[in-house]
Amino acid sequence: MTTPTNLPGFFSRLSIAFGAFFKSLGDAEFAARVRDDGVDPVAMPTPAPTAAPTPVPTAAPTAAPLRAPSAESALQLLSLLQREARLIDFTQENLSAYSDADIGAAARVVHEGCARVLREHFTIEPVRAEAEGARVTLEEGFDAASVRLTGNVVGQAPFKGTLSHRGWRASKVQLPQLAEKHDARVLAPAEVEL
Numbered sequence: 001m002t003t004p005t006n007l008p009g010f011f012s013r014l015s016i017a018f019g020a021f022f023k024s025l026g027d028a029e030f031a032a033r034v035r036d037d038g039v040d041p042v043a044m045p046t047p048a049p050t051a052a053p054t055p056v057p058t059a060a061p062t063a064a065p066l067r068a069p070s071a072e073s074a075l076q077l078l079s080l081l082q083r084e085a086r087l088i089d090f091t092q093e094n095l096s097a098y099s100d101a102d103i104g105a106a107a108r109v110v111h112e113g114c115a116r117v118l119r120e121h122f123t124i125e126p127v128r129a130e131a132e133g134a135r136v137t138l139e140e141g142f143d144a145a146s147v148r149l150t151g152n153v154v155g156q157a158p159f160k161g162t163l164s165h166r167g168w169r170a171s172k173v174q175l176p177q178l179a180e181k182h183d184a185r186v187l188a189p190a191e192v193e194l
Contacts, residue, residue, distance in 0.1 A: 029150045032164035075184040076175050080121065082188045085113025121174050127167030134163050 081087040090110045095103055118124060127146050130136055138147060140157035146167065149159060178184065 029164065072178070072184045073175060075187065076178065077117075077121075079184070079187045080117045080175075081114060084117045085110045087114065088187060122170050123172035124168055125171050127169050128163055130163050130166070132163055132166055136161060136163050 078088070082089070086106075087110055090106055098106075128136070138149075138157055138159040138161075142157060142159075146169070149161075150164070151161065153159075
């Protein structure tokens, strides 16, 4: 038996793992393929597009007014992730000089710190109570912001399908209060040892 010579190296695997992780969070179909197939979803060929049935016309949704994101809150969260998990240090570091074991140890610290920030400052719960893989029916008027339809979406509700990802919702956010003159753009102060 011969060993394949085209196996990805550690950094390729790390890149694939991060890519698969974030793609799984944003793409329920992709996550279902990872869960169900047990194969490398990144290397899987994308199926050829098939002609979709003609959808039943529905009233065009009215665009909701946009609101500006809170840059200060986003910067505060990034600062917490740096303080507890050294996330910015990890992502800004050139990893090519480090061994796989060193990178793995650093990734563990980042993972544990990020999890600690989430636990301490957020209450996160699933959007849907059913187990993944359960059959669900979405009645007319379901919250389209909380449930994304994937696959062959035609017609009108009720929709019947399989729950491929329960979704996540922050039910509580407790970011620390900031001093009046706090500059949130400073994510981590420079350190000078005397």
